[in-house]
Amino acid sequence: MSIRVLTLRIEQELDVVASRQRARQIAALCGFNAQDQARIATAVSELARNVYSYAGNGRVEFAVEGTTSPQLLVIRIEDKGPGIPHLDLVLSGRYQSRTGMGMGIIGARRLMDQFDIQTATDQGAGTGTGTAVGTSTGTTITLKKLLPHDAPLLTAASVGEMSAQFAALAADVSVAEVQQQNKELLATLAELKTRQDELMQLTRELEDTNRGVVALYAELDEKADHLRRADEMKTRFLSNMSHEFRTPLSSIRALTRLLLERVDGELTPEQEKQVRFILKGAESLTELVDDLLDLAKIEAGKIDVRAAPFEVNDMFSALRGMLRPLLVSSTVELLFDEPEGPITMMTDEAKVSQILRNFISNALKFTEAGHVRVSATLLPKGDAVRFEVADTGIGIAPEHQQLIFEEFSQVENRLQHRVKGTGLGLPLCRRLANLLGGSVSLRSAPGAGSTFSATIPLLHDDMPQPHVLRPDAPDAAGIPVLVVEDDRSTQLLYRSYLRNTGYRVIAARSVWEAEQAWAVERPAAIILDLYLNGGDSWRWLARIKDDEHRKHVPVIIASEVADRQKAFSLGADAYFSKPVARDELLAQLNTLCHQERPS
CATH class of the missing domain: 1.10.287 (Helix Hairpins)
Known part of the structure; x- marks a missing residue:
C-alpha cells in the first residue's frame, strides 16, 4: 500500500528551494537521522534543479510504501521536457553539464538506496549543440530509501498530521545559495565517508581478530x-x-x-x-x-588430511588476528602481503596454517627489531603456492641450517637464554608439508635475517579434481539457484524440490554467505527469505537490484512475512508465502530462468 505524503510543482526557482526544504522536513518526520536527511534533501534538490533548468517545469511527489517496518520512502520527480539523449554517459559519471555541477543525477543515485530513471527523446532530429529535439515523454526519476528500523510506523492518519507541521518557506533564498549549500553538504558527506572508511578499517581488524579466534576454536x-x-x-x-x-x-x-x-x-x-x-x-x-x-604414552591413529577449498586471503586474515598477541615488542612489525589475485586452494587449511604459525612464531622469537613479512605466490605453472616468512632477525649459519629441521635439535645463540623451545616446531613443519605433498626450505645468513619457505600443491593429490563438476554426478550439473535460507529443514525441502529437475541448489544461511557464494559462481536465480537469523534482507535485495551487473538476476521471495508490495517495489520478480508448493516454485523458476538464459 502506498500513502501519498505531498506533491510539489516546480515552475520557478523558489520551487527548487521548496522541494529541498520539504524533502528535509519529510525525512525528519519519517525518522531519518541528520545525515540521511541531508542526503535525501540534496538528492531531491539537485534533481529538482535539473527539472527547472532543462524542462522548465515538473513536479516532485513524496510517498510512503509498506504497512510493516521497515517502510519505504519513495520520491518521484517528473517532467515533460526534452528527455536526456546521453543518459548512459551521465550514469557512467563521465558527463559534466556546462550549466551545473554535473553531479545531479549520478550524485542522487549514490545518495539513495535505489534509483530508477526513465527518459525518452526523439533521436530523429537534433540541434547543432548535440541536443535532441522532437516529441518526448519527458523524464521520470524514482528514488527509494528504506526507513530506519526504529522509525515509527507511518499510517494514513500520521501522514495527514505531517502537513500541519511543515514550516513556511523562506522567500529570500536563491537557487545559487542552494547550490552552494549542496557543495558544502557534499564536502561534509565526503568527510563523513572518510570517517566511515576509518571505521570500516577498524571493523576489518576486529573481523580479522574474530577469524583468528574462530580458527583457534576450530583447531581446539x-x-x-x-x-x-x-x-x-x-x-x-x-x-x-x-x-x-x-x-x-x-x-x-x-x-x-x-x-x-x-x-x-x-x-x-x-x-x-x-x-x-x-x-x-x-x-x-x-x-x-x-x-x-x-x-605408556599412546599416540593414537594416523594424521588425516582433510582437504577443502579455502581462500589464501581468508587464511591470512585469520593468522593476522591469531598472531597479533605475540607482538609484545613495539620494535617488530608483522606484515602480511596480500596475493596479487585471489588464490583458492584445495588442501588441509589447518595444516597449512599450522606450518605458517610455526614459521611466524619462530621468526618473532629471534627478531629483535624490524619486521616479519608473510607472503604467498602462485608458482608459474599454477599448480602450487609458495608461502614465505621473511624476518630481519639474527639469521642462521649455513652449517646449522639442516640441523634445525632435526627433532630435539636447537642452535645455540645469544637469545637462547630468553627463548625456550622443544626443537620440534620446524621438524613438524617439514613433516606436515611432506604430508600435503610439498616441501620446506630456508635461506639465511648470520645477521641478515632468514626466509622460511613452504611450497604446497594447489590441489591435494588424494582429491579427485574437486573443482571439475562431472555431468553424471548428482547435483554436479544444472542451472545454479542461490537459496538464501537460515532454516536447515527448509533448505533440505528446496533441495528435494529441485532434485532431478535441471536446477542445482547453492545454499547460504546469511547475506554474507550469499555474497561469498556469488563471488564463486553467478546464480541464474535467487530464492530469498526476508528474515535471516533475526535480521532482514530488504537492504540486500535493494542493493543487488541497484547493481548494474546483478539486477538482471531474478529474485523469488519466499517468506512468512506478507509484504508483497514492498518486495515488488524493491525489485523482486516473484513472491511466495511459506510453505511454498513445489509445482508453483518450479513453474516460476522455469519462467524466470528461461527469460534470464535464453536458449
Whole structure:
C-alpha cells in the first residue's frame, strides 16, 4: 500500500528551494537521522534543479510504501521536457553539464538506496549543440530509501498530521545559495565517508581478530577430537594388553600356588624351590606389565588430511588476528602481503596454517627489531603456492641450517637464554608439508635475517579434481539457484524440490554467505527469505537490484512475512508465502530462468 505524503510543482526557482526544504522536513518526520536527511534533501534538490533548468517545469511527489517496518520512502520527480539523449554517459559519471555541477543525477543515485530513471527523446532530429529535439515523454526519476528500523510506523492518519507541521518557506533564498549549500553538504558527506572508511578499517581488524579466534576454536576442536580418538585407542589397547598379558600370568600364579599347596601331591625340596622361583618371576612380570601399561604414552591413529577449498586471503586474515598477541615488542612489525589475485586452494587449511604459525612464531622469537613479512605466490605453472616468512632477525649459519629441521635439535645463540623451545616446531613443519605433498626450505645468513619457505600443491593429490563438476554426478550439473535460507529443514525441502529437475541448489544461511557464494559462481536465480537469523534482507535485495551487473538476476521471495508490495517495489520478480508448493516454485523458476538464459 502506498500513502501519498505531498506533491510539489516546480515552475520557478523558489520551487527548487521548496522541494529541498520539504524533502528535509519529510525525512525528519519519517525518522531519518541528520545525515540521511541531508542526503535525501540534496538528492531531491539537485534533481529538482535539473527539472527547472532543462524542462522548465515538473513536479516532485513524496510517498510512503509498506504497512510493516521497515517502510519505504519513495520520491518521484517528473517532467515533460526534452528527455536526456546521453543518459548512459551521465550514469557512467563521465558527463559534466556546462550549466551545473554535473553531479545531479549520478550524485542522487549514490545518495539513495535505489534509483530508477526513465527518459525518452526523439533521436530523429537534433540541434547543432548535440541536443535532441522532437516529441518526448519527458523524464521520470524514482528514488527509494528504506526507513530506519526504529522509525515509527507511518499510517494514513500520521501522514495527514505531517502537513500541519511543515514550516513556511523562506522567500529570500536563491537557487545559487542552494547550490552552494549542496557543495558544502557534499564536502561534509565526503568527510563523513572518510570517517566511515576509518571505521570500516577498524571493523576489518576486529573481523580479522574474530577469524583468528574462530580458527583457534576450530583447531581446539580438532585437537579435542584427536585426543578423544587417542583416548579411545588407548583404552582399547590397555584392555587388550591387560587381557593378553595378565590372563596367562594369572594362570601361572594360580598353578604355582596349587603346586605349593600340595593339591596334587607332595613336592621335593628342589621342586618347591623351582616352583617358588616360577611364582616370583610371574609376580615380577605382572608388576612390570602393570608399570609399562601405566607409563605408556599412546599416540593414537594416523594424521588425516582433510582437504577443502579455502581462500589464501581468508587464511591470512585469520593468522593476522591469531598472531597479533605475540607482538609484545613495539620494535617488530608483522606484515602480511596480500596475493596479487585471489588464490583458492584445495588442501588441509589447518595444516597449512599450522606450518605458517610455526614459521611466524619462530621468526618473532629471534627478531629483535624490524619486521616479519608473510607472503604467498602462485608458482608459474599454477599448480602450487609458495608461502614465505621473511624476518630481519639474527639469521642462521649455513652449517646449522639442516640441523634445525632435526627433532630435539636447537642452535645455540645469544637469545637462547630468553627463548625456550622443544626443537620440534620446524621438524613438524617439514613433516606436515611432506604430508600435503610439498616441501620446506630456508635461506639465511648470520645477521641478515632468514626466509622460511613452504611450497604446497594447489590441489591435494588424494582429491579427485574437486573443482571439475562431472555431468553424471548428482547435483554436479544444472542451472545454479542461490537459496538464501537460515532454516536447515527448509533448505533440505528446496533441495528435494529441485532434485532431478535441471536446477542445482547453492545454499547460504546469511547475506554474507550469499555474497561469498556469488563471488564463486553467478546464480541464474535467487530464492530469498526476508528474515535471516533475526535480521532482514530488504537492504540486500535493494542493493543487488541497484547493481548494474546483478539486477538482471531474478529474485523469488519466499517468506512468512506478507509484504508483497514492498518486495515488488524493491525489485523482486516473484513472491511466495511459506510453505511454498513445489509445482508453483518450479513453474516460476522455469519462467524466470528461461527469460534470464535464453536458449
